Amino acid sequence: MSEPIQPPARAWLRSFNRTQAILLGFVLVLTGAMLWISAVILTDRALDRLRDRAEVRSTLYANSIESVLTTYTVASALLAQDRLLPNLLAGGADEQAQLTLGGLQSSIGAPSISLYTATGTLIADTQPEGQEVAHALAPYFQLALEQDISIFATVAVSETEQRFFFARRVQQSGTILGVVILEVDLASIQRQWVATPDEVFVTNADDLILLSSQPDWRYRSLTPFLDPLAVQLGARFTLLPMLSLEPTQAGPRVAINEQAFLRIDRAIDFRNWTVTYLAPEEEALANVSAVLAIEVMALSLLLAGGLFVISRRTARKSLQIQRESEELRALNARLSSEIEERMRVEQSLQAAEESLEQSSKLAALGQMSAAISHELNQPLAAMKTYLAGAQLLMQRNRPTEALTSFQRIDDLITRMGTITRQLKSFARKGGEGASRFDIRSSITNALAIMAPQLGQTRVEIRRREPDEPVMVRADAMRIEQVFINLLRNALDATRATPEPWIEVEVFTGPQLVRVQFHDNGPGFEGPAGALFEPFFTTKAPGEGVGLGLAISSGIVRDMGGSLTARNATAGGAVFEISLPHADVADLGESDNE
Template sequence: MTKRPEKMKAIGRLFPLWVVLLALLLAGGVWQASRWAGDVELEAMTATGQERLTLYASTLRGALNRYAYLPYVLARNASVQNMLAQGKPSVDVSRYLEELNREAGSEALYVMDAAGDTLASSNWRETTSFVGRNYAFRPYFTAAREGRQGRFFAIGVTTGRPGFFMSHPVRRDGRFAGVAVVKVDLDPLQDDWREGGETVLVSDANGVIFLSSRSDWKYTTLAPLSAEQRRRIRAGRQYGDKPLRLSPLRTVEVMGEDRRIVRAAGERYLLLSRSLPGLGWKLFYLASLAPVRERSRAVTAIGTVLVLLLFSCAMYMRERRQKQLSRRKAREAEAIKAINLRLQEEIEEHRRTEQALRDAQAELVQSSKLAALGQMSAGIVHELNQPIAAMRTYAASGRLLLDRHEEEKVRETFAAISRITDHMASVTAQLKIFAHKAPQQRERVVIQSCLDEALTLTAPLFDEHGVELVKEVPDDAVAVSGGSGRLRQVLVNLIRNGIDAMRDSERRELRIRVAARAETVEIEVRDSGTGIAEQDLDELFNPFFTTKEVGKGLGLGLSISYRIVTDLGGTIRATNNPDRGARFIVRLPLLADRTAGEEQ
């Protein structure tokens, strides 16, 4: 009679420990959910940012291409060529450039001779006229002189206004005679970005930010400039007297070649970038990570509330149980008192003893049932996770193939899903047989067919972990007596264990060999992982033994495989490879009537 109260006291003493463990588990779950919510929001922001980058890149190129034809038109103009032939400024040509510039909406149009002196300009009436100025030091002049079209962004040395310069060589009688240039004002584009409330940057080949919706980041650098870079910039007088200081953007985490997390002025941003071929520029889009933090905090708050509710319910149930226990103890005390009063201690003690034995027997039966149910549930979860993952992959592929109207491949995908569901039904049947130790009906099983089905089920794992498969099987069919579902279950377990063992290996190769002997067939699964510790070799096939992290495995796969192979009259053993990795060898009795070349 004293054992049960002592047991309850022991449980009561351990209750705080269980509360702490449960709190840690739930806190970890809330943290994981918060991270997942943040990752989902971040991926959504990335997708939106990529769309915005595409739009801004198209808008920028459209703004430049709108004026790209003008230098070519000027280079072909007869009046321009005659002026260059005479070698002196022409007011008529300047008037023509003035009118053309007004109609086109460009910043300025001008023509230089072969020495870089400006002979005509659309701003010839202004005090900042280009006429008489020499711009031979500009890279766009050098490019045109070499027969190429010049592209160059710079601050104007005469006007002090920034712009994008496009040039085209002027040739007369096949010889270089001068350069025609158009200057484009990109400030309206920056104004549009700023009014849109988004942060957009453009940097040149040297990493200098020359276009920005944030004016305080303009003419700063993404990385420190070398002495040679500064020398080239000064030689072309590209940015005037701007100091070109380092921008406030600091990288926090690199998430890919064109995606990273940066920090500026205490705020974190998602930074997406895209190169602009032909210009040597890079376009950047920044989005604040505040929505990511808000989503994570919201999930954390919801999770915390749920955890508190759960703890409140647990405490209520415990208090209720203690009250019930107190009432039960009071009733027992009254009963004992009544027994003492009736002087029937001996008879009542005998009755209580019999009742205690019956309770203990019922509790033992119930515990056995719960243990069996737990083992069966663990086995089902362990063996059905992989087919479910494969079905999800095939379902996703089926949707894509259906959108592409590839009906034949859709049928193949549905056929594969059907085979997987057959396998799942077979697994549950095998687990039922394992639990009840019922006799197993045998049939002729072809090893090659069973192996192909197992590889189909585990194909997503090979792709996910980058594992190379090397298969050595005979051309002739090799058959054994047993159940195809049970043998396929063994192969899936061994393949999955091999792939799991190579998670941290640089070289990931899974080698499967099938060989027929005189009276047996040998199946070998060899991986290139870290191998098996010597002290674990004798424990591998025991139920619930696992070397994986908590929550990563139940330790039933090899135990179930061992029992299946034993039921089929075979053996299974594990050893380490001489060089690296582990291998599992399964030997089964060879079916006497196997037919060479039989269709698998």
């Protein structure tokens, strides 16, 4: 009896295989990545446009402030030179002086003008009634008498209002007659700011807000500490809350009351004032969100259309699936036999894995044997040379010199025993047997051991090292082993060079000691890191197993240093050993204790 036909949606879900799931996941991930990239690009462009607009607006605001201050600076200087003021100062306070000063105020367009004698007596004042400021008692009045420049002053008349003045002395024929004080009309600019939706304020050199489009920001401090200027202005200013300008991320962005702004600062060429323009990011990001919403809707429509097409195809296939169900039942029997066969294959696979594990052990044993063979070849070759020399010396009846060769053979035997013990460095941490020694002596010992091989070639050994000892803390025997390996490699590399040379140079610094082995061979090909991989070699078969540099790199790393390689610009290869200076190593050990 055949199974009932299922609804298309359920049939589509049941037929949803792993490949389709992976494909759908890939599409979703790709869609998310596209939306994320689009959001990043749109956000950057929106912020760039916002920043450009903010740059223009901040420049306009800064220019308007500079224009007013420059105009009033020039006006104060010209007013102090007016020929009417000496006559007013000589005649004393009267109604005519008040009218004359009022006429000057109208021609300049200043909010007020005040005229005082040098002793502080008020001659005339155009300040509105009830808003008079006693300038004669202020510090800037005395400064105006002492200096022939326009003295700028800020006078706080309340906690949310301040007035600005220029004071300039009036003199005639070198005699100081008095002081004229011209009020600067910055309040009108501030009123224009309040009427706009922009967020802008002006701070002085002590980060105190003098002008602002937000009335409650005035007289707030941008610094998180008590401002000395605030103490001078009065204790009431030190109690005002500070305006929080916390950076939200890298870049000129700030957060005020949990709202993000782009911050643009423009310096004003006046007493280190700064105009700060805050451009809200909310509007720019809202446009980005709208574009992203359109993209999401378009992608959703595409996805819905794709799912609709798939569901229609699945509905057509559902009938075919029902017809094929009988064939699937027939396959169950064969599937059972295949399962049994699979179990037998798994058993065979398990046996193969055990055999592979045993082969891996044998490979590790072979690797260790090759390492021992590589490290012992050099002392054995040297011993053979010294033994042949000793026999020749004995035949020539020169036993004393022969004893020297035998002593060197004994030293090499000791070194061979040390090398076999040091092969354990691949499985343990380094640092054992470390002591302070002069690295120049290790170079000398390595050259002495390699003397027989070097003597058989025309290679020139060049040594460059400081005259004073170069102390390191390491295992001297293992460092000599590294030097021997590098000398042997350099000797092999220069075998076909017409005029071979090997340069050994020592550099010392406050932190590291570096030893370079430079040859004029052909250099090496491929990445330098591959040279230090076990069994990697550029030599011909039978000339090396590719363990020398791997062992040397492990030894130097155990000593807290590094071994690097590079091709020299002028040709040849350069191998550099870096080891901590003995003083640095001793300091590190004392810190660990």
